[in-house]
Amino acid sequence: MENEEIAKLIHQLGVASELLGENPFKARAYHSAARTLSGLEEPAEVLLAEGRLGELPGFGKALVEKIGTLVSTGRLPQLEERLEKLPPGLFEMLRIEGLGVKKVKKLWETLEVTNPGELEYACLENRLTGLPGFGPKSQANVLAGIERLKRYQKRRLYPEAYAAASELREKVSALQGVARCKLVGSVRRLGETVGDLDLLVLIEGDGRDAFAAELGEAGWVEGLDQPFNGMFAFRYRGIEVDLCLAGQARWGTQVVLNTGSAAHVETLRKMAADQGLDLTELDIDDEEEVYRTLGLAFIPPELREGLGEIEAARRGELPDLIENQDIRGVFHVHTEASDGAQSLEGVVRLGEELGYSYIGISEHSRSAFYAGGLTVDDIYEQAERIVEINERGSPCRLLHGIESDILADGSLDYPDEALEGLDFVIASVHSGLRMPRDKATERILAAIKNPMTSILGHPTGRLLLAREGYELDWNRVLEALVEHRVALELNTCPHRFDADWRVLRRARDFGIKVAVNPDAHRRAMFDTVGLGVGIARKGWLTPEDVLNTRELPELMAWLKDRRG
Ligand code: DGT
Ligand code: CA
Numbered sequence: 001m002e003n004e005e006i007a008k009l010i011h012q013l014g015v016a017s018e019l020l021g022e023n024p025f026k027a028r029a030y031h032s033a034a035r036t037l038s039g040l041e042e043p044a045e046v047l048l049a050e051g052r053l054g055e056l057p058g059f060g061k062a063l064v065e066k067i068g069t070l071v072s073t074g075r076l077p078q079l080e081e082r083l084e085k086l087p088p089g090l091f092e093m094l095r096i097e098g099l100g101v102k103k104v105k106k107l108w109e110t111l112e113v114t115n116p117g118e119l120e121y122a123c124l125e126n127r128l129t130g131l132p133g134f135g136p137k138s139q140a141n142v143l144a145g146i147e148r149l150k151r152y153q154k155r156r157l158y159p160e161a162y163a164a165a166s167e168l169r170e171k172v173s174a175l176q177g178v179a180r181c182k183l184v185g186s187v188r189r190l191g192e193t194v195g196d197l198d199l200l201v202l203i204e205g206d207g208r209d210a211f212a213a214e215l216g217e218a219g220w221v222e223g224l225d226q227p228f229n230g231m232f233a234f235r236y237r238g239i240e241v242d243l244c245l246a247g248q249a250r251w252g253t254q255v256v257l258n259t260g261s262a263a264h265v266e267t268l269r270k271m272a273a274d275q276g277l278d279l280t281e282l283d284i285d286d287e288e289e290v291y292r293t294l295g296l297a298f299i300p301p302e303l304r305e306g307l308g309e310i311e312a313a314r315r316g317e318l319p320d321l322i323e324n325q326d327i328r329g330v331f332h333v334h335t336e337a338s339d340g341a342q343s344l345e346g347v348v349r350l351g352e353e354l355g356y357s358y359i360g361i362s363e364h365s366r367s368a369f370y371a372g373g374l375t376v377d378d379i380y381e382q383a384e385r386i387v388e389i390n391e392r393g394s395p396c397r398l399l400h401g402i403e404s405d406i407l408a409d410g411s412l413d414y415p416d417e418a419l420e421g422l423d424f425v426i427a428s429v430h431s432g433l434r435m436p437r438d439k440a441t442e443r444i445l446a447a448i449k450n451p452m453t454s455i456l457g458h459p460t461g462r463l464l465l466a467r468e469g470y471e472l473d474w475n476r477v478l479e480a481l482v483e484h485r486v487a488l489e490l491n492t493c494p495h496r497f498d499a500d501w502r503v504l505r506r507a508r509d510f511g512i513k514v515a516v517n518p519d520a521h522r523r524a525m526f527d528t529v530g531l532g533v534g535i536a537r538k539g540w541l542t543p544e545d546v547l548n549t550r551e552l553p554e555l556m557a558w559l560k561d562r563r564g
């Protein structure tokens with residue numbers, strides 16, 4: 001075993017023991033031993049065999065024994081024991097510039113952050129600013145460090161992938177001879193996460209060689225492989241790209257093939273074969289024409305997941321999908337009364353700008369003390385302020401709600417008296433996120449049955465690419481939502497998109513109403529409503545399926561009706 005390898009494991013042992021809060025002198029000794037080992041001229045194995053390893057400064061009997069075990073068995077049981085107690089993501093967090101072991105330990109202990117994805121989310125929620133040893137500046141540094149780390153990570157969240165793809169499309173379109181350039185693949189289908197960016201390009205005349213040469217020279221192209229069969233693979237801003245050249249005659253066909261998904265294309269291919277056609281060989285310039293040729297209505301890209309959309313298109317039964325302008329208002333908005341950045345007045349002004357008829361305020365509840373959760377008195381006080389503001393007669397009315405924590409036993413965070421006067425209650429889980437499926441399901445079911453609950457908030461607690469969220473028995477949850485007439489939230493924060501669009505699709509079949517909720521802490525987060533509408537479309541939702549397409553009177557009636 002190489003010195004470097006031994007040094008690395010001993011160093012890791014030091015880190016693990018520090019993270020677990022063991023004797024700091026021991027950890028320091030491990031780190032210093034690791035440094036000695038990596039600076040050693042002779043192989044440590046030789047020193048060990050000759051019984052001289054213990055002569056190195058700071059190498060006591062216990063350490064020499066550990067290295068002995070390591071060298072003879074390839075294992076370090078003391079390290080393995082400790083790793084079992086530590087979330088592996090903590091070590092990834094250490095790769096973020098500016099974060100040492102002490103800081104990672106603190107973040108883990110105080111905010112229960114266990115990996116870079118969760119940490120990024122904590123920064124976006126402003127959780128680091130008030131933490132001892134941190135502050136606004138170090139929060140910004142941490143975010144920048146995560147940014148750099150992510151550049152080398154494989155999948156991306158949708159908005160990041162989309163932004164890079166759009167930029168790339170502009171750059172490619174400006175190259176010589178490019179007549180058309182289209183984003184295809186999962187970005188076009190509104191995947192909640194994206195593996196690589198796919199671009200389809202049409203070159204005029206015989207300009208392919210000139211195009212290839214210019215692409216090879218472009219400063220923004222990273223790691224370009226040898227082109228193969230009209231396919232160029234490279235990286236843009238650290239993200240993998242597949243750029244595919246297409247011919248004009250088959251442009252429409254190529255767009256369909258490259259937009260995917262693979263399952264959608266496979267079903268199309270079979271359908272074509274049944275009609276005696278070879279899908280890949282169809283000379284069709286226009287995408288809509290491809291579907292028409294196969295006897296299908298045009299299928300919006302976000303539905304192309306091979307989940308029954310082709311059968312629906314054949315029967316002419318594709319849903320009349322919701323659009324941005326169908327949204328009349330939104331729920332789930334935090335203000336400075338809890339952990340948001342905006343005032344109630346600011347929210348009203350923004351609602352007017354956005355043309356909303358209502359905005360539902362929902363602060364955190366009292367268990368969420370880290371997020372400035374409201375006491376019962378705070379609720380009453382906010383109620384008065386909201387009445388006062390509504391009396392000023394804005395076309396955008398404030399609705400008064402709360403985002404009540406669902407406690408471990410499924411009960412809400414306030415007595416009924418505190419909730420009865422509110423326009424709506426969003427019930428969400430914020431703690432004890434690592435529950436087994438049965439327990440999680442019971443907890444959620446209890447919250448749904450509570451007559452105060454109007455909307456089930458971010459139902460799985462997932463953070464995309466960071467935290468799986470707890471598993472639920474969705475059949476039971478969906479049945480309960482129908483029975484108790486509780487709406488299901490689609491949280492439009494791109495880190496969440498929770499409930500998942502696959503679940504929305506099922507909810508729709510149950511006749512459940514979905515609330516498209518921005519969970520907005522800041523002004524910019526209202527922009528995610530548009531993304532959420534896209535995800536709602538991906539879940540086959542029509543305006544009828546979405547609660548906040550209702551006009552105010554109808555909405556108020558729906559909310560009241562629920563309380564009986
Ligand atoms: P991603 O990148 O994992 O987010 O998801 P997609 O759907 O963008 O997957 P990707 O990039 O592998 O492929 C994009 C589309 O290109 C895919 O939906 C169908 C098509 N495609 C990709 N690889 C192949 C292949 O090996 N054969 C065929 N026929 N089509 C492929
Ligand atoms: Ca892709």
Ligand code: CA
Pocket residue numbers: 185196197198242
């Ligand atoms: Ca690809």
Ligand code: ZN
Pocket residue numbers: 403428430457458
């Ligand atoms: Zn929440």
